[in-house]
Amino acid sequence: MSLGEIAERCYNMTTSYLKVSTSSIIIKETQDAVRLTRQHLLEEVFTRWSPLNGEISFSYNGGKDCQVLLLLYLSCLWEFFIIQAERSQYDFKYQKFPMNNLFSVYIDLAKTFPTLENFVNLTSERYQLSLYSSMREHGTKASNMSCAFGDFLKRYPETQAILIGVRATDPFGDTLMAIQKTDSNWPDFYRVQPILHWKLANIWSFLLYSDEPICGLYGNGFTSIGGIDTTIPNPYLIDSKDNRSKLSLEFQWEIDNAFERGNDKINVLEVDPDDQLWLKKLGSEKYLPGWYLINDEIERAGRIKK
Ligand code: FAD
Ligand code: MG
Ligand code: MG
Structure with missing residues (x-):
């Protein structure tokens, strides 16, 4: 699948999830969580930074939370494309999805499970990630996340904002905001954290439904x-x-x-x-x-x- 095709699949899957009519409280809550995240991405993130030119990057380590965020991000990219295409004077059939790969970053930390590393590789292909890997870049695994992101920024200085799949229930997560600058001991960029409000049950519900x-x-x-x-x-x-x-x-x-x-x-x-x-x-x-x-x-x- 091309990036356009997987983005369209994520858009259709998300739309389908939002249409589910059910008495399940978990699904209803997850639908609200999905709407809020999508609204945030489309109205506050994509209006501030362009997803097309490397201003926004995506931090990805193969975990379930950033995978869910990635599915939503892809679904929003498709919507962003449709909205732009509809504004154009040319018919939709003449429009081409504007990107081939997704700007993203993986910090290879020491002693990671091979299963997770395999998963990062496999999904990196599936989601057409142009994945910066600290290991590939420097030949050694990273021991410190903030230094590794410093190296990433040297390589991709156009980066303004990085998406993170952190949730409020994570350690120190309850004081985080949807968009904020990094702390002073971190390299300087905006942290974009659109799934802070997601609970564990929401993650499983959406991920199991997605069939990804x-x-x-x-x-x-x-x-x-x-x-x-x-x-x-x-x-x-x-x-x-x-x-x-x-x-x-x-x-x-x-x-x-x-x-x-x-x-x-x-x-x-x-x-x-x-x-x-x-x-x-x-x-x-x-x-x-x-x-x-x-x-x-x-x-x-x-x-x-x-
Ligand atoms: P996880 O669920 O494992 O991680 C939460 C999210 O972080 C993941 O969904 C993914 O998006 C990202 N992530 C985690 N590990 C990796 C990795 N190896 N490679 C790529 N992405 C990864 N902490 C501070 O104290 N101050 C900061 O300013 C700050 N800025 C950060 C900026 C970025 C871009 C990232 C990724 C992290 C930052 N952190 C910062 C650290 C963050 O708060 C978490 O401690 C860290 O992400 C580890 O999360 P976790 O293992 O607790 O949870
Ligand atoms: Mg982690
Ligand atoms: Mg997590």
């Missing part, structure tokens, strides 16, 4: 992915009788009615063999998929301090 590929770690009990040394599957998702009595699958409708799905399988990818070995060494427990957990307070229960 889901990183394999989430299929195996992960709910939040950090480095290999500091992340284990979420203990609240151990497949025990006790946990099962406390958890329930809230997204059966999204799974059964996923957008344009040809089969009845959730589009969750394989775990890399190295990570499978690592998981085996960790213990013999089986885990329920990440989307069985919707309590934001324990989303990071698998993040451990060393």
Whole structure:
């Protein structure tokens, strides 16, 4: 798929999600969350910076939150294109989607799960990311995010604003704003944070409905992915009788009615063999998929301090 084609798919998928008529409170809340994010992108971000020329970039690490933001960003790019095209004197059929790739940045941090790295590569192709990689640029993995973004800005000085898939329920997330400058100890640019209001349940509902590929770690009990040394599957998702009595699958409708799905399988990818070995060494427990957990307070229960 070209960037125009995947952007159009995301637009159609999002429109379809917004049209769902349901008694599910989660879906209704997620529809509101989608509307707010889209409105923010179209009315406050794309009017301030152009998505076409590198003024805006997208920070992407393959996690579920930035993936959801990416789907919404692509859907808005398509809408932005349609609006521009309608203003033009030429017929729509003569209009060409104005970009081939999406400006984006990935900081390769040390000790990342191979499954997540594979997912970044795969989705980078799917979403036509022109992905700056700190590893490719400098030959070593980064140990410090702000320095790595400093290097990125030296390479792409036209960057004014970077999109981030952070949520208010993340550590220190409750004081963040939708658009703000970076802190003084960070390189100078605007942070654009359009999914602060999204809860964990909203992320799963939208992602499962989208039928876009889901990183394999989430299929195996992960709910939040950090480095290999500091992340284990979420203990609240151990497949025990006790946990099962406390958890329930809230997204059966999204799974059964996923957008344009040809089969009845959730589009969750394989775990890399190295990570499978690592998981085996960790213990013999089986885990329920990440989307069985919707309590934001324990989303990071698998993040451990060393
Ligand atoms: P995650 O859910 O893992 O990350 C939240 C989001 O950050 C992701 O959705 C993704 O968009 C982005 N992100 C995380 N890791 C990477 C990566 N390796 N490569 C590319 N994108 C990534 N902290 C400050 O204290 N002050 C700042 O001014 C500041 N500015 C930032 C600007 C940018 C562009 C980014 C990406 C981060 C910034 N941070 C800043 C750090 C931020 O607040 C989080 O601590 C950081 O993103 C890690 O998030 P997490 O692991 O807690 O959650
Ligand atoms: Mg996150
Ligand atoms: Mg992280």
